[in-house]
Each structure stands twice: as C-alpha cells, then as structure tokens.
Amino acid sequence: MAKMVVSLSVVPLGTGSPSLSKYVKRVTEVIRGSGLRYKTGAGFTDIEVDTYDQLAQLLAKIEAALAEMGAQR
Template sequence: MAVAELCIFHLGTGSPSVGEYLKPVIKVIEESGLKYQLCPMGTVVEGSIDEILELVKKCHEAILKAGAKRVVISLRIDDRTDKELTIEGKVKL
C-alpha cells in the first residue's frame, strides 16, 4: 500500500477560481473507492501504485472535461515495502 499526495489545478481559463474545475475531480476521487483526505493544498490518497496512477489519469481527464485548457499536476508517492503505510500512520508521532 502506498500513500500519495495529489495536487491538480487548471491554467488558461481566464479565471483564478478553482472550485468549478475541481468539483468533477473530487467526484472522481470519491468514486474511486480509495481512502482519501482532502487538504487545503491537495488530496492525500491511499492505495496501490496502479490504483493511484489510474486515479491521477481519471482526475486529469475530469479537469479537462470541465473546461481547463492547461493542467498542472504535482504527485508525490511514498511506497514502502518493509511495513504498511497509511494516511494516519504518516502523521502519527
């Protein structure tokens, strides 16, 4: 299991507002079945590498369908093989 942080936003729409473009992206994340946590500057998800990469692809498609002319995606993945990773475990002291 891996934990990933995904930040996706649009450019080239003539508006600095992001809500209209991110609503369909959040819907894709909710429907993915993956455990996730929305954060002020991105979303953290938990899943296999394949699940996470497939989710990123679907999020990319969703924001383009929402009218974005240009998309910027930042993705950080933490994947350990020596022990289980969870969202909660990453912030537990």
C-alpha cells in the same frame, strides 16, 4: 504490498477564470468515485493506493475530467 499515501494537488491552467472551486469539486468527485480512501486538506488531498497502476488510472480520470471542463492543461 504495503499501501502508499500520495498527496495530490491539482492546479488546472488555461481555464479563463481565477476561480478554481468548480475544478476542485470535480476532482474530489472523481476521487470519491474511485472508492479509494482519501482525506482532503487545505492544499492537498491524501489518497491511499495499493499500486502505481491504481494511481495512474486515477490520475488519468482526473486529467480527463478537467479536460472535459475546458482546462487546457
């Protein structure tokens, strides 16, 4: 199967702060820890995945990490 390149932009809501840098840092750590190839840009991170399941697992980990940091959604 061919690889897919997904552009991801995450905007945590309900954080109580206008600063997003710590959330961006955490999401980048989760992506790095996944072992997937990625490239960060100004507004998006491009990620190479092999399957939709691989993407879904990564998104679930990102969502959980942000929830642990207090993001409401």
